Amino acid sequence: MEFVRSSPTFRRRRLARRIRRLREGAGLTQEQAAASLDMSTSALSRKETGEVATSVHEVRSMMDLYDAYEPGLVDLARSAKAKPWWHAYGIGNRGYYELEEEAVSVREWQLGVIPGMFQTEEYARELFVGSVAPDRIPTVTAARMRRKDRLGDMTYEVIIEESVLRRPIGGVDVLRRQLRQLVELAELDTVTIRVLPNESGTSFGLEGSFVLLSYPDPDDLDVLYVEHASGSTHIENPASVQRATLTFERLRAVALSCADSLARIRELAEAEHGSHESPVAQEQS
Numbered sequence: 001m002e003f004v005r006s007s008p009t010f011r012r013r014r015l016a017r018r019i020r021r022l023r024e025g026a027g028l029t030q031e032q033a034a035a036s037l038d039m040s041t042s043a044l045s046r047k048e049t050g051e052v053a054t055s056v057h058e059v060r061s062m063m064d065l066y067d068a069y070e071p072g073l074v075d076l077a078r079s080a081k082a083k084p085w086w087h088a089y090g091i092g093n094r095g096y097y098e099l100e101e102e103a104v105s106v107r108e109w110q111l112g113v114i115p116g117m118f119q120t121e122e123y124a125r126e127l128f129v130g131s132v133a134p135d136r137i138p139t140v141t142a143a144r145m146r147r148k149d150r151l152g153d154m155t156y157e158v159i160i161e162e163s164v165l166r167r168p169i170g171g172v173d174v175l176r177r178q179l180r181q182l183v184e185l186a187e188l189d190t191v192t193i194r195v196l197p198n199e200s201g202t203s204f205g206l207e208g209s210f211v212l213l214s215y216p217d218p219d220d221l222d223v224l225y226v227e228h229a230s231g232s233t234h235i236e237n238p239a240s241v242q243r244a245t246l247t248f249e250r251l252r253a254v255a256l257s258c259a260d261s262l263a264r265i266r267e268l269a270e271a272e273h274g275s276h277e278s279p280v281a282q283e284q285s
Helices: 008-025 030-036 041-049 056-066 073-080 085-089 095-102 121-128 134-152 162-166 172-185 238-254 258-269 279-284
Strands: 105-110 155-161 191-196 210-214 223-228 231-235
Touching (some): 008 041, 008 073, 008 095, 030 056, 056 073, 085 134, 095 210, 095 223, 121 134, 155 162, 162 191, 162 258, 172 258, 191 238, 191 258, 210 238
Parallel strands (some): 105 155, 155 191
Antiparallel strands (some): 105 210, 210 223, 223 231
């Protein structure tokens, strides 16, 4: 089965910017253009902000009115209305899926669980138990596994608090296999994994995990994504994104180097069953 690789939300927003620029290039106000396009000003405004989709017919009418043909605009209008790949898994609109699908750079600070992009199938399945209907667990797990396809065409930098690497979700064997997969993924040129060790004593960043996403189009602002007990929030406010970025940079500065992080993960992966004592404590005993 073929899937549309791109997110319709982002394509709709990209289309919105382009039709707005065409109108402005033609020297027409929204009121003038809307009247000639036989639609209300508010309807055109919503199309130019990406709030609603613009049809292929409307795009062609706009190019005729603005006397400006732009290659690819009709194709963009078609793809903006296409269903994204996760619909094939029976998953409706998922805020993070759309945000991640278009990103070219992701930075994640995690102090709860292994980042979703790096999870093994069995680890992910354990996380869904109790929060997803049992008959849906195989499908949502498969969708999470499919996200790994993007690791080759995006950069992903993650800082993981060490306690996450010691939390035996699904049992010690599941955790061991999960840690070994982390080591394998870290060998990809596009992946960077750092560990914030328990002995760091760091007091910042403890408010919660977060993800920072960046996009290829300079008109697409960086996004701060935060999950919480009642759902999730994505924030584009530059000041908020900047504060999270500074926190990430501070965490990076005190985290272990990439080489030392992988050494720590390997050590934890090879630790004996049931041993959750830190390597530092073991050396001192």
